[in-house]
Amino acid sequence: MSEDIVLLNSDGLRVDGRALDELRPIKIEAGVLGNADGSAYVEWGANKVLAAVYGPKEAQPKYLQDTAKAIVQVNYNMAAFSGDERVRPGPNRRATEISKITAEALENVILTNQFPRASIDVYIEVLEADAGTRCAGLTAASVAIADAGIPMIGMVAACAAGKIDGHIALDLGKKEDNFGQADMPLGYVPGTGEIVLLQMDGHMTMVEFRKAMDMAISACEQIHELQIGALRRRYAVNYADMDDGGTEQ
């Protein structure tokens, strides 16, 4: 790639001072919206992503209904002010793709067969983007679905790994994404060990791919802990109240 852009300095540190296997700081909050059935807010480095869930409710229009299970509809949207240049509002090729892959990842974990003919609508709003928004979006959406009380196999945690200056690095930032050699977002269900999302652009050898995958999976496990922590914080009081309620039938 470009010779004049150095992504990794002689100390093995990246442009933002991180080590190769270091995540950006992540902050997750659950249940931030009052009107949605479930919601979550994720700050992931400079990314700011909000996810909201409605449902399960009757799928409309009716021809979308599946008599055997619920359908999952995802709408990924970038705010006009989310990039350093104005983002043209409305769906585009990229947003449609991310919506589709996120929906497919979530369909794998939601127990959709419990809600025939229903629809579960997920809205992912990217308020600020700085590479890795599909991972942040999927991470936020999983928390929002758990927050909505929708039964699921487990939460999906997502994180990317890639290749910069010939080295495998975790969670690429914007510069690294633009000038690096490969980027590979991965969605992982820590409970079952399933991979529900895997994409890659750029080039990696088999060995590098293996290393990137292991790196991303262990990061997903860390992120999963943060997701659980967010939900526990949000519902500690509600949970304590459940016990005080005493007799339950």
Add this chain to the structure above:
Amino acid sequence: MSEEMTMPGDELATSEEYISGQGTYEKDGIIYAAVMGKPEFNQDDKTVRVVGVKSNSVLKAGDTVLGEVMNVSNTMANVVISGVEERPGYRIQGETGVIHISKVTESYTDDVRNEYRTGDLVRLRVIQASPSLQLSSREPGLGVLKARCSRCRIILFNRSGQLYCADCEKYEQRKLVDDFGMYSPEFRE
């Protein structure tokens, strides 16, 4: 508060120990939690369920629901909900509601067992959807749609306001819907 709040994917028990109930799922012989909430291990019927901190019921107060009476005590009856009358074809799985003695008839009721029996198909009104599903039949249009003889299980028919079993030549009492016999509920599965 001994137990921690469960998270989706938390292991609860093995399927040799318990039966997987509401808010849980079973995979490869292990029962996992599917929602955040409080795990409850019922030693009587050996089921484990998770009472969610948030309900995801599609039912709202005011809905007219169809269901089957699961069991009856003298003060309340448990009903398994299978559908909402306003939304034909919409199926509900695994939700159970309770009807209290005070909500059974418009007048005084001495014993719920005089008005409902196990296996009755009923039409009821949701009066509260969360935290627990509470049902009522204190309206003329609500009550039993179809009932079976408590002795021989054949379907009872209406004979001057009372239910009559032709085989046992016996009368039974129920809180009937006002259009009893006019309507055959189409329970889809």
